[in-house]
Amino acid sequence: MAHKREQVIRFIEKLVVGKKVSVRGLSHQLGLSEGTVYQGIKEAEERGLVATIPRVGTIRINHTIQTMQDTLTYQALLQIINGQVLAGEQGLTKVLHHFLIGAMTADRMLPYLTANALVIVGNREDVQQTALHNGAAVLITGGLAVSPAIVDLANRKELPILSTKFDTYTVATMINRALADQRIKHKIATVADVYTALEHTRYLYSRQTVVDYKRLNRVSTHARFPVITQTNQLVGIIAGKDIFDKAGSLTLDKVMTKAPVTVSLTTSLASVRHMMVYDGYELLPVVDAQLHLLGIISRQDVMAKMDERKEKAAGTYFDQVTSSLTAQQGGAAYHTTVLPQMTNQIGTISFGVLSELVASACQRHLHYKINRASTIDQVSLHYLRLIQLDARLTIIPLIMEAGRHSAKIDVNVQQNNQLVAKAIVTCQLLENPK
Numbered sequence: 001m002a003h004k005r006e007q008v009i010r011f012i013e014k015l016v017v018g019k020k021v022s023v024r025g026l027s028h029q030l031g032l033s034e035g036t037v038y039q040g041i042k043e044a045e046e047r048g049l050v051a052t053i054p055r056v057g058t059i060r061i062n063h064t065i066q067t068m069q070d071t072l073t074y075q076a077l078l079q080i081i082n083g084q085v086l087a088g089e090q091g092l093t094k095v096l097h098h099f100l101i102g103a104m105t106a107d108r109m110l111p112y113l114t115a116n117a118l119v120i121v122g123n124r125e126d127v128q129q130t131a132l133h134n135g136a137a138v139l140i141t142g143g144l145a146v147s148p149a150i151v152d153l154a155n156r157k158e159l160p161i162l163s164t165k166f167d168t169y170t171v172a173t174m175i176n177r178a179l180a181d182q183r184i185k186h187k188i189a190t191v192a193d194v195y196t197a198l199e200h201t202r203y204l205y206s207r208q209t210v211v212d213y214k215r216l217n218r219v220s221t222h223a224r225f226p227v228i229t230q231t232n233q234l235v236g237i238i239a240g241k242d243i244f245d246k247a248g249s250l251t252l253d254k255v256m257t258k259a260p261v262t263v264s265l266t267t268s269l270a271s272v273r274h275m276m277v278y279d280g281y282e283l284l285p286v287v288d289a290q291l292h293l294l295g296i297i298s299r300q301d302v303m304a305k306m307d308e309r310k311e312k313a314a315g316t317y318f319d320q321v322t323s324s325l326t327a328q329q330g331g332a333a334y335h336t337t338v339l340p341q342m343t344n345q346i347g348t349i350s351f352g353v354l355s356e357l358v359a360s361a362c363q364r365h366l367h368y369k370i371n372r373a374s375t376i377d378q379v380s381l382h383y384l385r386l387i388q389l390d391a392r393l394t395i396i397p398l399i400m401e402a403g404r405h406s407a408k409i410d411v412n413v414q415q416n417n418q419l420v421a422k423a424i425v426t427c428q429l430l431e432n433p434k
Helices: 002-013 023-030 034-046 074-081 106-112 125-133 148-157 168-187 210-218 269-279 299-309 317-322 351-370
Strands: 050-053 057-060 084-087 098-101 117-121 137-140 161-163 225-228 234-238 283-287 293-298 326-328 333-337 373-383 392-402 406-415 418-430
Touching (some): 002 023, 023 034, 034 050, 074 161, 074 168, 084 148, 098 168, 106 125, 125 137, 148 161, 225 293, 234 283, 269 283, 269 418, 293 299, 317 351, 351 392, 351 418, 392 418
Parallel strands (some): 098 117, 117 137, 137 161
Antiparallel strands (some): 050 057, 084 161, 225 234, 283 293, 326 333, 373 418, 392 406, 406 418
16 A cells, blocks of 8 residues: 555656646546545645645645745745746845735735735736836746846846746735744744853763862752763753762763753744643753754743743634633633534534644633643544534533643533533643742
């Protein structure tokens, strides 16, 4: 089966960018079952070879579409739309903030044209000229060319004119998705946002001694220090408990904790907070892929940053779904209505959406009952009846067990006072920041 899926992937790799891919079509062409072809297409999607676009279908894309930068520049946009530069190459490093479709007359577009905007248009030279004069770049759809006068204007203004073979709707969908991804990405706090860089970090070398640790500890605000080699590679962590009753002449490589837990610059603060609260870490080393020390991150800094960002919603699909939950009976039950975006192809609530609603209700219930934040370990969900569009649901969590570190919750999902689903949810409990 794996060999047949690879056959599908190799076939897709040879397709031209922009070519539509269908399960039935590939099944006939390759002589494979539709199930095998479907699995092959899904694996190709994970590898960034194809993308599914609403109302368009699955199409062959440039595999670099998955490689996003910190900001969406016109250079990055070229990869996403598999485009080419017709003029204004000097402006490729500029950042794209928003786009508009040039479907109106040039004079009507003026209120919407700003710097760092992109106008998507066909072969309408008046719109192209108006966009460039007002500081906006231009994207030509359908693989059309532009006149020498427009090329000259774009070069003088240092504004890119890009071209793509995709139609307007398809390319607008791609750009909108990329911009949304960037907005969400910028709102997810990572270690890079809060860590203490190496030049401001106190650390020790593996050949230094217990005496050196004690000397550093007297002038530091914390008692844990990374231990590194002369080449700046992390080899351990040293803390007060490691040197208790140890001779001052002992080198740190003899008493340190080896192979300590580390984080990278891209680790989310939510993950770091969980590690620190649940496992009791006060400080963690920040390293690169080769374990070179980049700095440290402290529990105090993580908690302060998380509190600072608590009220800022990321605007993800998860946020949209769970925001529909309203608490009833002081937090003992939660109501929601099944919206169109929560349903699958047959008009019933998606299994994943219902799982998220149940999980979110449990987390809120734990906060209401025992004032503890939590993370979800497992959701065992069972449908008893189909839950259709516009159904009004009541989610009722009941705490079965609650210990120091974990809790188990029994959940009933009701519609019109009838049981339509049940779940058992297990959670890890987090300590509240002090």
